[in-house]
Amino acid sequence: MTTPRTHYDILSQVLHWLTAIGVVAAFILGPEHFGRELRQGLDPATRWDIVTHESLGMLVAAMTLLRLLWLLVRPAAPRFDMPRWMALTSKTTHGLLWVLLLAVPSTALLALSSEGHPLTLLGGIRISEMPLLTHLAWIGWADWGEVHGLLGDCILWLAGLHAVAALAHHVLLQDGVLRSMLLKHR
Numbered sequence: 001m002t003t004p005r006t007h008y009d010i011l012s013q014v015l016h017w018l019t020a021i022g023v024v025a026a027f028i029l030g031p032e033h034f035g036r037e038l039r040q041g042l043d044p045a046t047r048w049d050i051v052t053h054e055s056l057g058m059l060v061a062a063m064t065l066l067r068l069l070w071l072l073v074r075p076a077a078p079r080f081d082m083p084r085w086m087a088l089t090s091k092t093t094h095g096l097l098w099v100l101l102l103a104v105p106s107t108a109l110l111a112l113s114s115e116g117h118p119l120t121l122l123g124g125i126r127i128s129e130m131p132l133l134t135h136l137a138w139i140g141w142a143d144w145g146e147v148h149g150l151l152g153d154c155i156l157w158l159a160g161l162h163a164v165a166a167l168a169h170h171v172l173l174q175d176g177v178l179r180s181m182l183l184k185h186r
């Protein structure tokens, strides 16, 4: 019989923490009013905060796609004994976080292409046209910049609750949930 896993594999751990840092940093750099400034004709490439925000966000998107692929083949995630409602809440929170990790960058790309702004990334990368997105039938259905900002707030709130829950597991329930995302001591 194999012993049940107590920890996530190292790749899942590294990508989890890099993603967490990336989301928080992108949020902090989500400069207020910057959508309005873009609409007033500001060239985003002239602003380090916008370029860094977009680069971090795209990095988060790339890491999320990689994590989802890894999820299909990686060793099973650790399991802990807990009441049904708690396991269900944890599953739902993870599900929503995955959805937001994809929806936040996607709505940003929709915002840029619907308003005709370039995607500007560190290293002087500038993508002025995104024809695949511009031709989507529903590109004009919403103010995607608004939706993106709102979802950016949601992911921060949800990740905050998720972090508080992880700390509560550690301090109050004293189980191995938080440690499962941290390096294993030999």
Ligand code: HEM
Pocket: 022, 023, 024, 026, 027, 030, 031, 032, 033, 034, 035, 036, 053, 054, 055, 056, 057, 058, 060, 061, 104, 105, 108, 109, 111, 112, 119, 144, 145, 146, 148, 149, 150, 152, 153, 155
């Ligand atoms: C995890 C990643 C991200 C988070 C948490 C995030 C968060 C935010 C937030 C909170 C705002 C609203 C700022 C404000 O007006 O107060 C915002 C605006 C914006 N972000 Fe992001 N963002 C992320 C990724 C991206 C990416 C990948 C791009 C580019 C492809 C991007 C482009 C923009 C743009 C263009 C706006 C202005 C939208 C408008 O008002 O029209 N963001 N972001």
Ligand code: HEM
Pocket: 008, 012, 016, 019, 020, 021, 023, 024, 077, 090, 094, 097, 098, 101, 155, 159, 162, 163, 164, 166, 167, 177, 178, 179, 180, 181
């Ligand atoms: C923006 C920030 C964060 C996001 C988007 C996020 C997202 C996620 C996701 C999607 C998972 C499932 C991982 C997988 O199956 O590979 C996860 C697991 C986990 N996260 Fe986070 N997380 C964030 C921040 C944090 C923070 C700050 C903490 C701790 C204080 C934390 C602690 C954990 C733990 C302990 C697990 C594994 C145990 C479990 O929840 O079942 N996360 N996180």
